[in-house]
Amino acid sequence: MTRGPKAHGVAVGDKPMPQIQFREALRAAMTEEMERDENVFLMGEEVAQYHGAYKVSEGMLEKFGPRRVIDTPISEAGFSGLGVGAACCGLRPIIEFMSWSFTLVCLDQIVNNAANIRYMSGGQFKVPIVFRGGNGIAHQLAATHSHRLESVCARIPGLIVVAPSTPYEAKGLLKSSIRCDDPVIFLESEKMLAEKGEVPDEEYLLPIGKANIERQGADATVVSYGRPLQRVVRQAVAALEQDHGIDVELIDVRTLRPLDVDTIAKSVKKTNRCVIVDEDWGYCGMGSGILFKLQKRCFDDLDAPIEYVHSDEIPVPFSHPLEEAMMPSVDRIVTAVKEACYR
Amino acid sequence: MMLLIRRFEERTYQEYTRPGQKIGGFCHLYSGQEAIAVGTAAIFDSAKDYLVNGYRCHGHSLALGMSPRAAMAELFGKATGCSKGKGGSMHLFQAAVGNNGGHGIVGGHLPLAGGMAFAQWYKKTGGVTFCFMGDGAVNQGTFNESLNLASLYKLPCIYVVENNGIAMGTQVERSSAEKDLVERGSGFAMPHYAVDGNDVDLVIAGFSTAKQRAERGDGPSYIVANTYRFRGHSMSDPLKYRTKEEAERAKLRDPITLYTDRLKIAGLLADPQLQEMEQAVAAEINEAASQADADPFPALQDRFNDILAEKYPFEPK
Numbered sequence: 001m002t003r004g005p006k007a008h009g010v011a012v013g014d015k016p017m018p019q020i021q022f023r024e025a026l027r028a029a030m031t032e033e034m035e036r037d038e039n040v041f042l043m044g045e046e047v048a049q050y051h052g053a054y055k056v057s058e059g060m061l062e063k064f065g066p067r068r069v070i071d072t073p074i075s076e077a078g079f080s081g082l083g084v085g086a087a088c089c090g091l092r093p094i095i096e097f098m099s100w101s102f103t104l105v106c107l108d109q110i111v112n113n114a115a116n117i118r119y120m121s122g123g124q125f126k127v128p129i130v131f132r133g134g135n136g137i138a139h140q141l142a143a144t145h146s147h148r149l150e151s152v153c154a155r156i157p158g159l160i161v162v163a164p165s166t167p168y169e170a171k172g173l174l175k176s177s178i179r180c181d182d183p184v185i186f187l188e189s190e191k192m193l194a195e196k197g198e199v200p201d202e203e204y205l206l207p208i209g210k211a212n213i214e215r216q217g218a219d220a221t222v223v224s225y226g227r228p229l230q231r232v233v234r235q236a237v238a239a240l241e242q243d244h245g246i247d248v249e250l251i252d253v254r255t256l257r258p259l260d261v262d263t264i265a266k267s268v269k270k271t272n273r274c275v276i277v278d279e280d281w282g283y284c285g286m287g288s289g290i291l292f293k294l295q296k297r298c299f300d301d302l303d304a305p306i307e308y309v310h311s312d313e314i315p316v317p318f319s320h321p322l323e324e325a326m327m328p329s330v331d332r333i334v335t336a337v338k339e340a341c342y343r
Numbered sequence: 344m345m346l347l348i349r350r351f352e353e354r355t356y357q358e359y360t361r362p363g364q365k366i367g368g369f370c371h372l373y374s375g376q377e378a379i380a381v382g383t384a385a386i387f388d389s390a391k392d393y394l395v396n397g398y399r400c401h402g403h404s405l406a407l408g409m410s411p412r413a414a415m416a417e418l419f420g421k422a423t424g425c426s427k428g429k430g431g432s433m434h435l436f437q438a439a440v441g442n443n444g445g446h447g448i449v450g451g452h453l454p455l456a457g458g459m460a461f462a463q464w465y466k467k468t469g470g471v472t473f474c475f476m477g478d479g480a481v482n483q484g485t486f487n488e489s490l491n492l493a494s495l496y497k498l499p500c501i502y503v504v505e506n507n508g509i510a511m512g513t514q515v516e517r518s519s520a521e522k523d524l525v526e527r528g529s530g531f532a533m534p535h536y537a538v539d540g541n542d543v544d545l546v547i548a549g550f551s552t553a554k555q556r557a558e559r560g561d562g563p564s565y566i567v568a569n570t571y572r573f574r575g576h577s578m579s580d581p582l583k584y585r586t587k588e589e590a591e592r593a594k595l596r597d598p599i600t601l602y603t604d605r606l607k608i609a610g611l612l613a614d615p616q617l618q619e620m621e622q623a624v625a626a627e628i629n630e631a632a633s634q635a636d637a638d639p640f641p642a643l644q645d646r647f648n649d650i651l652a653e654k655y656p657f658e659p660k
Binding site for chain 2: 041067070072073075077078079080081082083084085086087088089090091093105108109112113117118119120121122123124125126127128157158160175176179180181182205207208209210258260
């Protein structure tokens with residue numbers, strides 16, 4: 001179970017909160033938004049008749065019909081660009097990628113078309129589109145299927161990049177992303193889809209471009225997002241408190257572009273120490289970008305250099321022990337936080 | 344209109360090449376291919392149709408009603424340009440009339456065309472999307488993906504290859520294993536045929552067939568409009584790959600002369616009228632160029648505008 005809305009400051013009353021899977025939260029967000037707005041549709045490989053490669057869109061074809069839940073051939077450039085063209089002409093497409101690794105063949109559509117058309121036309125078009133799918137290292141998919149696209153996308157002006165870390169976050173952030181008039185890169189993880197968490201029945205929306213202080217703390221600020229939070233960071237934070245007496249302030253940045261630097265900087269001003277954790281490669285990785293935004297703002301507040309825990313700079317290996325070894329672990333995070341605290 | 348496009352491009356050539364060059368970047372002229380853009384405009388309904396293009400987009404933009412001043416100002420990088428000086432020669436947009444842009448990456452816009460046609464189909468607007476490309480674009484992967492998707496979904500899209508025989512400096516014979524570009528449109532279960540792209544009447548006839556098919560809901564078509572570009576690929580092209588004889592031969596099939604001769608024979612146009620038109624066009628281009636020249640560059644602060652549509656943090660209601 002992951003942290004539910006209580007951790008996010010939402011009043012829940014006495015009623016027990018329903019527990020739903022991450023994939024169900026995504027499905028609920030898409031379903032609610034499609035019910036709300038006729039111009040929203042879902043398109044991607046196996047989203048309709050197969051019910052989604054990872055069963056995210058299960059039942060949606062039956063509910064909305066083949067006009068609004070549309071299977072595509074294996075043509076990422078073709079259907080992602082089709083989505084951009086449709087978005088330019090008044091629709092609000094949700095484009096599902098089976099994996100963000102497959103977007104390397106259609107980055108032209110995302111980078112040159114989705115991100116640039118508004119600017120190059122002098123603001124004549126808006127591009128309200130959501131590209132969503134599994135990002136990052138899943139489970140023994142080897143180097144070609146384990147890419148982390150966040151640093152590739154988050155450096156592009158004109159794109160919004162969102163990475164949810166719980167079912168609650170997934171639903172609220174996806175609903176807001178669908179209502180957003182800009183192109184949103186929505187990064188999920190195959191390994192999070194079965195994860196359960198508390199999600200209220202009532203409708204709610206979460207802000208884009210606002211980080212979430214997931215846990216208040218006094219000794220060090222840990223900054224992370226998405227899958228690493230679920231896989232290792234929360235565990236590491238608990239271990240730091242229990243085993244080492246270090247009280248961590250944990251920030252889920254939620255939105256990688258635009259980055260909510262204010263919230264992070266405010267936290268670092270309080271704790272004077274900062275550790276960034278992601279699964280990207282370190283050099284030119286997502287954490288490097290966050291570090292760049294922080295180093296000048298926080299320089300005078302820091303008692304130690306900012307630490308960055310990232311994956312090893314190797315292609316992602318197939319063999320399970322090697323794959324596990326390349327990624328940030330609870331131990332690596334604990335060591336980095338201790339180092340930042342000179343402990 | 345063909346005359347206006349021709350003279351606009353000649354002026355563009357001058358402004359690009361003369362000392363104190365006012366046009367920077369890449370610039371691709373449309374001279375010789377005018378009948379295609381003008382024929383399209385004749386059957387284009389600006390209220391519901393869309394046009395999306397590669398980077399050789401001056402001609403279509405003028406034909407769909409862009410003022411020569413807005414076009415020239417864009418080439419000059421001025422604030423009054425159609426894209427506020429943020430697009431330049433390859434990226435002329437006029438959304439209000441369905442001109443969804445010139446696009447700079449060869450073949451990069453082909454998927455977009457399907458999406459625009461998809462929006463027309465989804466909203467049942469009755470409109471169609473014209474997608475223009477050069478003969479080089481058929482060799483991009485997006486060509487295969489886009490035509491297949493459009494036919495699969497029966498989208499109201501018309502793909503037009505403006506075949507001027509040469510992709511930058513590489514002749515069709517050296518870039519396409521199948522020499523007949525019409526055949527490259529086979530395998531998609533859609534009509535594929537050629538039209539004489541130098542003859543505006545034949546362009547109108549050939550494109551109308553495809554438009555009617557799209558409007559009936561029968562899906563897309565693929566048309567090769569054979570033509571010839573009088574100028575180089577871009578401004579830096581010395582045209583070493585073609586002979587003088589070839590160019591002279593092509594000029595005999597100049598789309599403007601072809602059409603004006605036809606009108607003269609039919610008694611619909613006389614030389615004095617043609618001269619008047621020439622003068623009016625010359626005056627219009629002159630005025631547009633001097634206005635564009637006098638227009639201001641964008642304010643430096645404007646470089647930060649038109650990137651995102653929302654304010655962040657974004658908190659939807």
